[in-house]
Amino acid sequence: MNRRIAVFGTGYLGATHAACMADLGHDVLGVDVDEGKLAKLAAGELPFYEPGLPEVLRRNIDAGRLRFTTSYQDAAEFADVHFIAVGTPQKRGELAADLRYVDAVIETLAPMLVRPAIIFGKSTVPAGTAARLRKRLRALSPVGDRVELAWNPEFLREGFAVQDTLHPDRIVLGVDPTTSGGEAETAAREVYAAQLGEGIPFLVTDLATSELVKTAANAFLATKISFINAIAEVCEATGADVTQLADAIGHDARIGRRFLNAGIGFGGGCLPKDIRAFIAMAGELGAGQAFGLLREVDTINMRRRNKMVELAREVAGGSFIGARVAVLGAAFKPESDDVRDSPALNISGQIQLQGAAVSVFDPEAMQNAREVFPTLHYASDVQAACVGADVVMVLTEWRHFVDLDPNDLAAVVRQRIMIDGRNCLDPRRWRDAGWIYRGIGRP
Ligand SMILES: NC(=O)c1ccc[n+]([C@@H]2O[C@H](COP(=O)([O-])OP(=O)(O)OC[C@H]3O[C@@H](n4cnc5c(N)ncnc54)[C@H](O)[C@@H]3O)[C@@H](O)[C@H]2O)c1
The missing domain is CATH 3.40.50.720 (NAD(P)-binding Rossmann-like Domain)
Incomplete structure (x- = not known):
């Protein structure tokens, strides 16, 4: 009807x-x-x-x-x-x-x-x-x-x-x-x-359960991402490869492979605010102790952004002063123009504040990014963003970036250094084309 x-x-x-x-x-x-x-x-x-x-x-x-x-x-x-x-x-x-x-x-x-x-x-x-x-x-x-x-x-x-x-x-x-x-x-x-x-499936519950189903689902997804990012930190310390590790544990149906991609973490208009609202609510209801867990999830997630800035500074030679950094991606995830709490823009902003000239390109999120971070430079396409770059960073895993040809890009950059903030590129392809490739939690 x-x-x-x-x-x-x-x-x-x-x-x-x-x-x-x-x-x-x-x-x-x-x-x-x-x-x-x-x-x-x-x-x-x-x-x-x-x-x-x-x-x-x-x-x-x-x-x-x-x-x-x-x-x-x-x-x-x-x-x-x-x-x-x-x-x-x-x-x-x-x-x-x-x-x-x-x-x-x-x-x-x-x-x-x-x-x-x-x-x-x-x-x-x-x-x-x-x-x-x-x-x-x-x-x-x-x-x-x-x-x-x-x-x-x-x-x-x-x-x-x-x-x-x-x-x-x-x-x-x-x-x-x-x-x-x-x-x-x-x-x-x-x-x-x-x-x-x-x-x-159609599940009828009481009111409070229905509200909690949504916040619990987001809390679980956020936890999964921060879990694999914590594992990535251990992989970096031991020389292990978090991507292979995620493939291997993901075959276990109880674990599953989705939402186990190490990278610069979650953002957007939902997960960050929803886990924080969950922490606040649990505190108000006197059930706050259990949510030390979500505070840690949030902390691990925010730490990824700082680590990414540190990695970029390291490969830029220890300082951003005078460096040119190309950032590919502004949306919090691909197939969206949403830049709310976007890790890509947060990282771009931090790098610029530390003295680099940052040039950003995103296939769909340029207008929204300009409104939130008007002081960054926005390029008209990938090539334009990468002209003269000392470091190129892929921070949103758009298909367009995954499919980039390392040789095409090599012609315009100053140094062939690629940071893959989403572990979405094939390291061998980039290294074979003479690039220094750095991912997250992989050698
Ligand atoms: N975006 C998602 O993927 C998604 C997924 C699941 C749940 N949610 C939840 O859905 C809700 C909306 O999220 P969104 O991403 O669509 O937000 P949004 O900011 O894109 O949209 C909110 C809209 O509400 C309008 N609005 C504000 N006050 C109003 C009023 N008094 N009367 C009528 N309209 C009013 C705003 O103008 C705006 O257009 C949030 O609670 C969010 O957590 C979002």
């Missing part, structure tokens, strides 16, 4: 969700406070890079199933299913999540809900948020208990957002078991009928 859906927040998560829900046949209204973003979306233009999403967006705008507005009133009148997809960034100067945008959706929308409706939260929030918002929603809505709030955490990966939304690994729904949670489950089953028809 097709539903009338409103999605609040049309960033990476919300724009994807809105377009994909329309693609499933629902009638969808995307709501945001950013008029510039909405104007682009309404014109079928994506304000960020996400492979495959522009086609889904345009197809559904053209079919009349997808519209955008700033008006909460329109959304309240139009939809009976609402998704919250606004940001939950880290609070300034604190580890905790900033919930003001999520709160604002409820405070604005609830008084306008004059007939029964279901609100699904998708944003990543600390446990306890959904129960609090549910109480507030029912207090503010003129129809009181006839509005329901459930939590439906989102696990999509940027770069694979369409695939992950239309064919997720699982759907988690947190409901309040004491009252009308059943209505939320019924609505979710209708919204996600196509996914359920594919046999995708």
Whole structure:
């Protein structure tokens, strides 16, 4: 059954969700406070890079199933299913999540809900948020208990957002078991009928469990990355090769090979802030001791960035003064233009502050990078970034960089020194072409 859906927040998560829900046949209204973003979306233009999403967006705008507005009133009148997809960034100067945008959706929308409706939260929030918002929603809505709030955490990966939304690994729904949670489950089953028809696992939990599933999943992934980076430090001390080691342990199905790539660590708009919010929440709940673990995960991750700067300085001859460094990659990962907490940009900034001339190139993230780090130099392509370079660094593993020809690049650099911050290049190819190759945790 097709539903009338409103999605609040049309960033990476919300724009994807809105377009994909329309693609499933629902009638969808995307709501945001950013008029510039909405104007682009309404014109079928994506304000960020996400492979495959522009086609889904345009197809559904053209079919009349997808519209955008700033008006909460329109959304309240139009939809009976609402998704919250606004940001939950880290609070300034604190580890905790900033919930003001999520709160604002409820405070604005609830008084306008004059007939029964279901609100699904998708944003990543600390446990306890959904129960609090549910109480507030029912207090503010003129129809009181006839509005329901459930939590439906989102696990999509940027770069694979369409695939992950239309064919997720699982759907988690947190409901309040004491009252009308059943209505939320019924609505979710209708919204996600196509996914359920594919046999995708559907797990119904209480509210707190659903919130924790998301933060625990991110904490586990972050731990896996920092684990292999800690092993990489040991490999460096012993002359072992962390890539071979990861291949070998990854064959064990209990361990698995994915997320075991040593490198400059994780960044982006989710993992760093989510593990910090998790530490803050655990502390507030009196369960903080267990999360010494996540502090260590965060510390190992941030240490990778400093080590990368040290390695670059070492190969540049002990000082960055007068050195030219080419940085390939600005996005926090390939297939994305997201530079939030990007290790590549953090490292570029540190190297520049220590006296080097840094030239950055990224296939998709140039505009976002310029906004965050306006003082770095941005080159028009790989060759331009590498002209006269003493050191070349690959800091985001775009396919474009993995496939580079060492001989082509050799013609423009001053010294053939390659630092592979993602262990994504073939060391032999680069060494055979006369380059000094340095990876992470490999000889
Ligand atoms: N980006 C991802 O890959 C991803 C994956 C899973 C979960 N999440 C979670 O989803 C949430 C959103 O993340 P994002 O990456 O899409 O953030 P984002 O910053 O790209 O988008 C947030 C959007 O919300 C809008 N907004 C702010 N206040 C609003 C309000 N009161 N009403 C309507 N719109 C408002 C902003 O203008 C912005 O467009 C976060 O909690 C994040 O942790 C993100």
